Amino acid sequence: MYKELILELTQNNEYVKIQSPCTGEEIEKAEKAVGYPFPKELWELLYELDGDKYLLLSAKEIIAQAILNRETQEMYSDEEFAKELDKFIFFATNGCGDYYCYHADSDGVIxxxxxxxxxxxxxxxxxxxxxxVELITRYYHDEI
Structure with a gap:
């Protein structure tokens, strides 16, 4: 479903490169690194494709981002912005340093x-x- 949607929306974008799917073990490893179970649709996306080298991060990139978030939290522990970093699952980027993510509440519920x-x-x-689906569609229609 996601693969077809992305291919349809990016027909003229030579930079989008759909990656082979993740295994369940790879997704579980990413969940463990992030510290939260992934929402069902993120699981489904990674199980269908492991990023697209453009918008969507691979499981390894999600892990790397979680590690960077923890390091940033430690480095800037007194800063207000750093206090929330461990509450996010960053799974996509706009290429300008901003990330698309899910957020956990104070009880750790995504x-x-x-x-x-x-x-x-x-x-x-x-x-x-x-x-x-809405994120991918809006992103490739330049609405966000």
Whole structure:
């Protein structure tokens, strides 16, 4: 489903490169590194394709981003923006330093009905989509 959607929306984009699917073990490893179970649609996406070298991160890139977030939290522990970094699952990027993500509440429950953008220059996040399909569609239509 996601692969077909991306291929349809990116017919003229030579930079999008659909990657082979993840195994369940690879996804579980990424979940463990992030510290949260992934929402169902992120699981489904990674099980269908391991990133697209453009918008969507691979499982390894999701892990690397989680590690970077923890290091940033430690380095800037007194800064307000750093206090929330471990509450996000960053799984996509706009190429300008901002990340699309899910957010966990104070009890560690992921909101599966909202996808946010983490704006790195403003140190803020705001909702941009209600689902993975909406995010992908809006992104490739230049709406976000």
């Amino acid at each position: 909101d599966e009905n909202a996808i946010y953008i983490w704006e790195h220059e403003m140190f803020c996040w705001k909702q941009v989509a209600a689902s993975m």
